Amino acid sequence: MTTPLQSVCVYCGSRDGADTAYATAAEATGTMLAHNNWRLVYGAGDVGLMGRVANATQAAGGRTFGVIPTHLLDWEVGKRDLDTFIITETMHERKKVMFMNCDAVVVLPGGAGSLDEFFEAITWRQLGLHTKPVYLLNINGFWDPLKVLLDHVVAQGFAEASLLDYVTITDDVPALEADLRAALS
Numbered sequence: 001m002t003t004p005l006q007s008v009c010v011y012c013g014s015r016d017g018a019d020t021a022y023a024t025a026a027e028a029t030g031t032m033l034a035h036n037n038w039r040l041v042y043g044a045g046d047v048g049l050m051g052r053v054a055n056a057t058q059a060a061g062g063r064t065f066g067v068i069p070t071h072l073l074d075w076e077v078g079k080r081d082l083d084t085f086i087i088t089e090t091m092h093e094r095k096k097v098m099f100m101n102c103d104a105v106v107v108l109p110g111g112a113g114s115l116d117e118f119f120e121a122i123t124w125r126q127l128g129l130h131t132k133p134v135y136l137l138n139i140n141g142f143w144d145p146l147k148v149l150l151d152h153v154v155a156q157g158f159a160e161a162s163l164l165d166y167v168t169i170t171d172d173v174p175a176l177e178a179d180l181r182a183a184l185s
Contacts, residue, residue, distance in 0.1 A: 006038050006039070007102045007104075008104050012042075014043075017049070034057045034060030034062025034063075035062075040057040044082065044085060045068065051079065066078075068087060095116075105121050107136050108137045122163065
C-alpha cells in the first residue's frame with residue numbers, strides 16, 4: 001500500500017520584501033518540501049517569494065501544484081511548468097482549490113494577500129471546518145506584530161484563547177521542518 005502524497009500550502013509574497021533573509025527562507029522552504037517528498041501547493045506565480053519557493057522545490061526534484069486566477073496570469077507571471085497548473089476565474093476559487101489540496105499551511109512573509117489567506121485559514125479552523133496545522137514562518141521577527149495583534153484580539157474578548165492554539169509560530173526553516181514532520185507523520 002502506498003502512502004498518499006502529502007501537500008503543504010505555502011502562502012507568501014509576490015515580492016521579495018526588504019530583507020534578503022525572506023528570499024533565502026523561501027528558497028530553503030522549497031528545498032525542504034522537496035527533500036521530505038511533500039508537494040508544494042501555492043499561488044502559481046513566478047515572481048517574488050512565490051517564485052523562489054516554487055523554483056527551489058523544482059530544483060530539488062519536488063512536486064508542485066499551482067493555482068492562479070486569470071486576472072493574475074500576467075501580473076504574477078503564471079508559472080506554467082508546474083506538475084499541476086490550474087487557472088481559476090476568481091481569487092475565492094484560487095484560495096479554495098489551494099486549501100482543499102493541502103494537508104498543512106505555511107505562511108511566509110507577505111502582504112495583504114498572504115494575510116487574507118492566513119486569516120481565512122484560522123477563521124475556518126475556529127469555525128471547526130478543518131483541523132489542518134497552520135504555521136507562520138517568522139523570519140527575523142516579520143510576524144511579531146501579527147502575534148501582538150492576535151494576543152490583543154483575544155485579550156479584548158473578540159476570540160477565545162484557543163485561537164492562539166491554531167497557529168504555530170516558528171523562527172526558521174529547520175524548526176518548521178520538525179513541526180511539519182510531527183504533524184504530517
